[in-house]
Amino acid sequence: MAPYSVYVRAVRLALEEKGVAYRLDPVDVFAKDGPPASLLERQPFGRIPAFEHDGFRLYEAGAIERYVDEAFPGPALQPSAPRERARVNQLTSILDSYAYRTLVWDIYVERVSVPKQGRAPDEARIQTALPKAQLCLRAINDLMDDGPYLAGAALTLADLHAAPMFAYFTLAPEAEALLAEQPAIKAWWASMSRRPAVQATAYPA
Ligand SMILES: N[C@@H](CCC(=O)N[C@@H](CS)C(=O)NCC(=O)O)C(=O)O
Structure with missing residues (x-):
């Protein structure tokens, strides 16, 4: 995923704040011929991020951030009230x-x-x-x-x-x-x- 992306960075911030190790796989979302097929397979709208954890695939940054907060230990990033x-x-x-x-x-x-x-x-x-x-x-x-x-x-x-x-x-x-x-x-x-x-x-x- 591209480090310049606003939404990739938002997910990375959640991972960083939770203390979760992660790997960024490079993808050129603005490639001349359009997003690569490998991305479209994971994110049908051709946007980044596309996320995977233990075989569970998820796209849409907000949903990924909430998953990261709820699936991993570390400081809670959402209030309970x-x-x-x-x-x-x-x-x-x-x-x-x-x-x-x-x-x-x-x-x-x-x-x-x-x-x-x-x-x-x-x-x-x-x-x-x-x-x-x-x-x-x-x-x-x-x-x-x-x-x-x-x-x-x-x-x-x-x-x-x-x-x-x-x-x-x-x-x-x-x-x-x-x-x-x-x-x-x-x-x-x-x-x-x-x-x-x-x-x-x-x-x-
Ligand atoms: N609703 C998407 C938006 C993601 C998004 O717009 N990502 C930008 C990069 S920050 C992108 O992939 N842009 C490529 C394009 O617009 O073709 C999400 O929350 O993940």
Whole structure:
């Protein structure tokens, strides 16, 4: 699985935080001829990650993260109280449904990756994304209560799902002003980015 992938990294963060050893098999999901057949056999939509544990195959990062948390010993990454657990699932869904495309593709990829490839960024796409990013950050901030983690006092899968998205987003200069409006998220990211698991999975290393 590719170390640059947001969703592969989120699963790796869960494995790292649980202290579970794992192997990353390389796959080029953006290959010119499309995703390789070996991936499609495991993930029919041609996305990564595709995960396997003792013959049990699973795709969809959120499902893999929850499996990792529940199938292995180590610190619990989901609260047991229904309402707290629901917040973790709510944040994960917000990240998947609204934040990933806006923060990573519309802002980071367009502002940082596209110029590296020698192309001009689509400024209109970035401008359209900025209020959407603001909305995402505000919504996440509103759910944080007193923090310091996204779902409250303890580290959860919500933090690990979000961290790879923020690692890319914060490389775009636009992130600074947006995060200045949400100091709790800014402080969260400053602390998350120093975690050994986050540093161990950094891309580029
Ligand atoms: N819903 C999927 C999304 C996974 C996903 O979008 N992965 C990206 C890499 S971070 C990918 O495979 N992109 C390839 C493509 O869009 O063709 C999950 O949760 O696993």
